[in-house]
Amino acid sequence: MEATSSMWWLTWVLGALPIVILLVWWWNEIWYVFGSKDRAKLPPGHMGFPFLGETPKFLWYFKVLRRPDDFVNSKHRRYKNDVGLYKTHLFGSPSIIACSPDTTKYVYQNEGIFMAKWPNVEIMGENTIISKYGKAHKRLRGAITSAINQPQALRPIALLVQPRITAALESWAQKGKIVALEETKKVTFENIGNLFANIQPGPLLDTLDRLFVGLVNGIRAQPYFEQTYHYSSTNIQTVAILAMNDLDCRRKLKEIFRAELETRKQDRLQGVESRNDLMDGLTAIKDEEGNQLKDEEVLDNIVTLVVAGYESTALSSMWAIYFLAKSPKVLQKIREENQALSQEKNGGFITTEEISKLNLARRPGSWPNPALGVYLLCHVVEETLRMANISSFNFRVAAEDVEYKGYKIPKGWKVLTWIRFIHTNPEHFDDPLSFNPDRWDQPMRPGTFQAFGGGARVCPGNSLARMQLAILIHHLSVGYKWELINPDAAIAYLSHPKPVDGAEVYFSKL
Numbered sequence: 001m002e003a004t005s006s007m008w009w010l011t012w013v014l015g016a017l018p019i020v021i022l023l024v025w026w027w028n029e030i031w032y033v034f035g036s037k038d039r040a041k042l043p044p045g046h047m048g049f050p051f052l053g054e055t056p057k058f059l060w061y062f063k064v065l066r067r068p069d070d071f072v073n074s075k076h077r078r079y080k081n082d083v084g085l086y087k088t089h090l091f092g093s094p095s096i097i098a099c100s101p102d103t104t105k106y107v108y109q110n111e112g113i114f115m116a117k118w119p120n121v122e123i124m125g126e127n128t129i130i131s132k133y134g135k136a137h138k139r140l141r142g143a144i145t146s147a148i149n150q151p152q153a154l155r156p157i158a159l160l161v162q163p164r165i166t167a168a169l170e171s172w173a174q175k176g177k178i179v180a181l182e183e184t185k186k187v188t189f190e191n192i193g194n195l196f197a198n199i200q201p202g203p204l205l206d207t208l209d210r211l212f213v214g215l216v217n218g219i220r221a222q223p224y225f226e227q228t229y230h231y232s233s234t235n236i237q238t239v240a241i242l243a244m245n246d247l248d249c250r251r252k253l254k255e256i257f258r259a260e261l262e263t264r265k266q267d268r269l270q271g272v273e274s275r276n277d278l279m280d281g282l283t284a285i286k287d288e289e290g291n292q293l294k295d296e297e298v299l300d301n302i303v304t305l306v307v308a309g310y311e312s313t314a315l316s317s318m319w320a321i322y323f324l325a326k327s328p329k330v331l332q333k334i335r336e337e338n339q340a341l342s343q344e345k346n347g348g349f350i351t352t353e354e355i356s357k358l359n360l361a362r363r364p365g366s367w368p369n370p371a372l373g374v375y376l377l378c379h380v381v382e383e384t385l386r387m388a389n390i391s392s393f394n395f396r397v398a399a400e401d402v403e404y405k406g407y408k409i410p411k412g413w414k415v416l417t418w419i420r421f422i423h424t425n426p427e428h429f430d431d432p433l434s435f436n437p438d439r440w441d442q443p444m445r446p447g448t449f450q451a452f453g454g455g456a457r458v459c460p461g462n463s464l465a466r467m468q469l470a471i472l473i474h475h476l477s478v479g480y481k482w483e484l485i486n487p488d489a490a491i492a493y494l495s496h497p498k499p500v501d502g503a504e505v506y507f508s509k510l
């Protein structure tokens with residue numbers, strides 16, 4: 001009798017199991033897609049498991065398999081959607097992946113519909129550019145762009161950053177063996193201290209660095225993102241700061257910058273000259289109505305600029321070192337090109353005049369000065385940024401229902417502009433995973449280079465980042481040689497791509 005009852009249960013469970021599996025597999029489809037009566041349909045794609053969506057799949061490709069491109073490639077192969085839109089469910093939200101130049105352009109250019117949504121933006125303060133929209137955003141952007149992205153702003157910055165970069169390279173050669181990422185972080189932060197608030201290496205700069213680490217950890221504390229910000233030092237102060245809450249870190253950071261701001265006000269009253277750094281730049285700039293930024297705006301945006309510019313610049317510098325180590329022919333060519341430039345100048349720094357030409361020279365079709373002869377340097381910068389894919393994707397949220405080329409993007413859904421896919425798509429770049437600066441001899445197809453995003457939110461630090469990279473590569477190639485200790489080290493893709501050993505290299509003078 002008991003045996004019959006057990007059999008009955010077993011049959012029932014086994015019979016129901018496929019239905020349960022199907023229900024779990026299609027739950028999100030039923031929940032989000034079923035019942036949508038619009039003429040426009042949702043883009044193809046699968047929404048994954050209830051609540052989790054496709055996040056486990058995303059982590060599988062990015063973290064376990066370490067083949068991040070296959071996450072979107074697999075959709076592209078399966079659904080063959082030429083428009084470049086896929087539906088999914090990621091990081092707790094129903095989402096649309098936009099992964100063609102046209103769709104990302106559409107998203108970037110319709111800022112009123114697709115609202116930028118950085119994770120945990122409130123940590124950066126209520127006056128930060130990244131939480132502003134429309135006129136308020138435009139006003140702050142104008143000030144920031146004037147302070148860090150115009151040729152007249154970049155010239156003094158080039159003078160400030162160059163000596164630190166050359167001093168850092170000297171010290172790397174003395175060490176003989178370095179972890180490139182640790183060193184590029186160090187020199188980037190020294191430059192940030194100097195650039196933003198005239199803070200020189202020492203205890204105050206070390207404290208600032210630790211506070212920024214605490215703040216970035218807070219920003220990263222997203223449900224599905226790990227906290228991967230590794231800090232090499234483990235001294236007691238670091239541990240204490242990492243234990244602090246991110247808002248405390250921001251408060252303390254602002255206190256340090258506020259004290260500096262007050263000192264400058266007093267100095268100005270006593271006729272002390274401007275320091276020509278970004279704090280003075282942001283304070284002095286006037287908007288269209290002739291108003292200066294308020295103190296709170298200056299402070300919140302300095303914190304934002306450091307968060308946005310610190311790790312991104314350090315990582316891209318590390319990637320330049322990494323790619324050039326793996327591409328000896330490119331390194332040789334760039335060495336010849338830059339040594340010629342250096343000899344003409346008796347081995348000195350690149351001048352500010354050359355820097356501004358260099359910045360222009362990178363734009364295909366606008367080579368203003370063939371005599372400058374640093375085309376390859378500019379191309380190495382662009383190729384490094386394309387391959388590094390520091391931002392794999394950007395976040396937006398649809399503020400209303402939208403129809404695009406017959407597909408519906410529902411109100412409230414996240415829209416992810418998937419830069420990685422565009423940069424690694426063989427339709428846009430031949431042999432896309434090879435480091436080939438010569439490809440930049442030809443103008444790129446419009447919209448296929450998105451390392452800095454696009455539209456109203458395109459990175460306002462893009463010229464600054466490019467210039468710092470160009471200066472680093474120039475001095476590296478002219479005077480140094482280096483070799484990866486673990487050329488086959490695995491690449492970790494979260495939170496940003498980097499070799500797991502941080503690119504350890506033997507480093508010496510030529």
Ligand code: HEM
Pocket residue numbers: 116117129130141148304305306308309310312313316385390391394395450451452453454456457458459460461462464465
């Ligand atoms: C290689 C280095 C860098 C990369 C790859 C990079 C990438 C990006 C990207 C993709 C965006 C657009 C985000 C979006 O659309 O949601 C962005 C925005 C931004 N970046 Fe950068 N960035 C870099 C360096 C910098 C630097 C050096 C600064 C400043 C010092 C900076 C400041 C900003 C700011 C303030 C925004 C927000 C702009 C806005 O909301 O209007 N970035 N960056």
